[in-house]
Amino acid sequence: MLEQVTKVHDESRQGEAFAPESAADQTYQKKFYIESYGCQMNFNDSEIVASILNQEGFGATRNFEEADLVLLNTCSIRDKAEQTVRKRLQEFRKIKQSNPGLLVGVLGCMAERLKAKLLEEEKLVDMVVGPDAYRTLPALIEEAETGQKAVNVLLSREETYADINPVRLDSNGVTAFVSIMRGCNNMCTFCVVPFTRGRERSRDPYSIIQEATDMFNRNYREVTLLGQNVDSYYWVGVSPENGQEETITFASLLEKVALISPLLRVRFSTSHPKDITDDVLHTMAKYENICNYIHLPVQSGSTRVLQLMNRTYTREWYMKKVERIRELLPDCGLSTDIITGFCTETEEDHQDTLSMMEFARYDLAYMFFYSERPGTLAARRYQDDVPEEVKKRRLSEVVELHRRQALESMQKDLGKTFKVLIEGTSKRSEQDLFGRNDQNKVIVFPREHYEKGQYVQVKVTDCTAATLIGKVV
Known part of the structure; x- marks a missing residue:
C-alpha cells in the first residue's frame, strides 16, 4: 500500500525516458537518451537539456541501446529516489562494458550532492552536471569524450534559461509546463532543494508570455506555470511595451498569461501558504480560464512540528488561509503534501495532522513518511528519532483517512x-x-x-x- 502512495506524488515519479515526436529525424549525427526522476521541475529541465543538445547535433531516442549519450536527471527529495537512480546507473555501467564509447551523465539534484562519489568512488558516470550548468553540456561532453571526468555543479544567482525554447518531450500536445522561476529561499529544514537548486530568481515575464503564446499557437490548450514557490515570483525591469520600469508579481503574471486567450487554460504549482495572496485569489476568480485549483502543502498539522520544519506559519494561520480560499473561491480544488514521522513527532502531533485533514478536506494529498536527507538543516539540527514502523503506521492512517475523503469529494460531484x-x-x-x-x-x-x-x-x-x-x- 505504501509503495502505491509514494508513486502518486510528482516528486516521486519513477524514471521515464522521453523523446519528442521528431525523434526519428535522421539528420542528427548522434543520439541521446534521457530519463527523468522526481518533481515536474526536473522533467521541465530535461526539455531544456534536449533543446541544448539538439543545437549540438544530438537527437533524442527512446532506445538507450542506440544512444551515444545517456543522461539521468535525478532527484534527492527522498532516499528511495536516490537508490533507484544508483541501481539504474549500475545497469548502465554494465552496458558500457560492451559499448565503451557510451557516455553516461547525471544531471539535477543528485549531481551537486554526490558528485565525488559518482565520479571517483563508485565510477558510475562520465560527467556530472548541476541544474544551473546545462548550457555547459556541449563542452562537458567534449571533455568526457577525451576520457576526462567532466563536472560542473556551480549554482547561479541569475540563470533562468529564459532564452531557451524547451523541446517538448513525450508531450500529449495539449498540456505543457512553463518554468517561471528557479531555486528556493524558504529553507524548510527537511528540504534539500535550496542546496541543490540554489537561491530563488524569477524569469523575465515577457519570455514566459512568449513561450506560453507559442504553445497556444501550436495548439496547446493548457499551461502550468512552474516553480518551487510560484507565489514568490517577483520581477522588476523595463517593459518592452512602453519602456517604463515595472514590477511584476505572481498575480500580475498570472493575469498576463490568462489574457493570451480565453481558450488557454492556466494552472500553477507549487504554492507556499505564506506567499499566496488575496491578489492571486482575486485574479483566479476574475478569469474563467485560470483553473480553480491550488496545491497548498501543509506538511504537518502541528504548530510545534511546523516550527521545527521552519514552515513560518502556525496551524491556526494555515486554517485561516484555507478559509480565505474557500471564501473567495468556493469551488476551488485543494491538494497538499503531508510528511509523517518528522523528528520528535508525537502521537499528539500526528493527531493534529489528522484533524487538519478533517478540517481542510483535501481533494488530493501527496503523502510520505519522513526520510532524512544529508545536508539539510534537519539532518544537522535534529535527531531522526521516530522509529520507521511508527512512521509507516502513521502514514497508513493518513492514507486511509485521505482515501475516504477523496471518495467523498468525488461523490459530491455526481450529477454535476x-x-x-x-x-x-x-x-x-x-x-x-x-x-x-x-x-x-x-x-x-x-x-x-x-x-x-x-x-x-x-x-x-x-x-x-x-x-x-x-x-x-
Whole structure:
C-alpha cells in the first residue's frame, strides 16, 4: 500500500525516458537518451537539456541501446529516489562494458550532492552536471569524450534559461509546463532543494508570455506555470511595451498569461501558504480560464512540528488561509503534501495532522513518511528519532483517512456538469477519453466523435476515489 502512495506524488515519479515526436529525424549525427526522476521541475529541465543538445547535433531516442549519450536527471527529495537512480546507473555501467564509447551523465539534484562519489568512488558516470550548468553540456561532453571526468555543479544567482525554447518531450500536445522561476529561499529544514537548486530568481515575464503564446499557437490548450514557490515570483525591469520600469508579481503574471486567450487554460504549482495572496485569489476568480485549483502543502498539522520544519506559519494561520480560499473561491480544488514521522513527532502531533485533514478536506494529498536527507538543516539540527514502523503506521492512517475523503469529494460531484479539456485516450480503454475539470479532477467518458484538445461539457454519472466517470452532454 505504501509503495502505491509514494508513486502518486510528482516528486516521486519513477524514471521515464522521453523523446519528442521528431525523434526519428535522421539528420542528427548522434543520439541521446534521457530519463527523468522526481518533481515536474526536473522533467521541465530535461526539455531544456534536449533543446541544448539538439543545437549540438544530438537527437533524442527512446532506445538507450542506440544512444551515444545517456543522461539521468535525478532527484534527492527522498532516499528511495536516490537508490533507484544508483541501481539504474549500475545497469548502465554494465552496458558500457560492451559499448565503451557510451557516455553516461547525471544531471539535477543528485549531481551537486554526490558528485565525488559518482565520479571517483563508485565510477558510475562520465560527467556530472548541476541544474544551473546545462548550457555547459556541449563542452562537458567534449571533455568526457577525451576520457576526462567532466563536472560542473556551480549554482547561479541569475540563470533562468529564459532564452531557451524547451523541446517538448513525450508531450500529449495539449498540456505543457512553463518554468517561471528557479531555486528556493524558504529553507524548510527537511528540504534539500535550496542546496541543490540554489537561491530563488524569477524569469523575465515577457519570455514566459512568449513561450506560453507559442504553445497556444501550436495548439496547446493548457499551461502550468512552474516553480518551487510560484507565489514568490517577483520581477522588476523595463517593459518592452512602453519602456517604463515595472514590477511584476505572481498575480500580475498570472493575469498576463490568462489574457493570451480565453481558450488557454492556466494552472500553477507549487504554492507556499505564506506567499499566496488575496491578489492571486482575486485574479483566479476574475478569469474563467485560470483553473480553480491550488496545491497548498501543509506538511504537518502541528504548530510545534511546523516550527521545527521552519514552515513560518502556525496551524491556526494555515486554517485561516484555507478559509480565505474557500471564501473567495468556493469551488476551488485543494491538494497538499503531508510528511509523517518528522523528528520528535508525537502521537499528539500526528493527531493534529489528522484533524487538519478533517478540517481542510483535501481533494488530493501527496503523502510520505519522513526520510532524512544529508545536508539539510534537519539532518544537522535534529535527531531522526521516530522509529520507521511508527512512521509507516502513521502514514497508513493518513492514507486511509485521505482515501475516504477523496471518495467523498468525488461523490459530491455526481450529477454535476464540468467543462473538460480532452487530454487523450483513457489508459483503461481505447473507447474512452479523459481530461480534467477546473478542480484538476480526472474525468473519463466515451470517445464518440470527440478529439484530443477539444473542450467538452461532461455530466458526472459515477466515480471512484480517484476518477470521475461521465458522458458528454
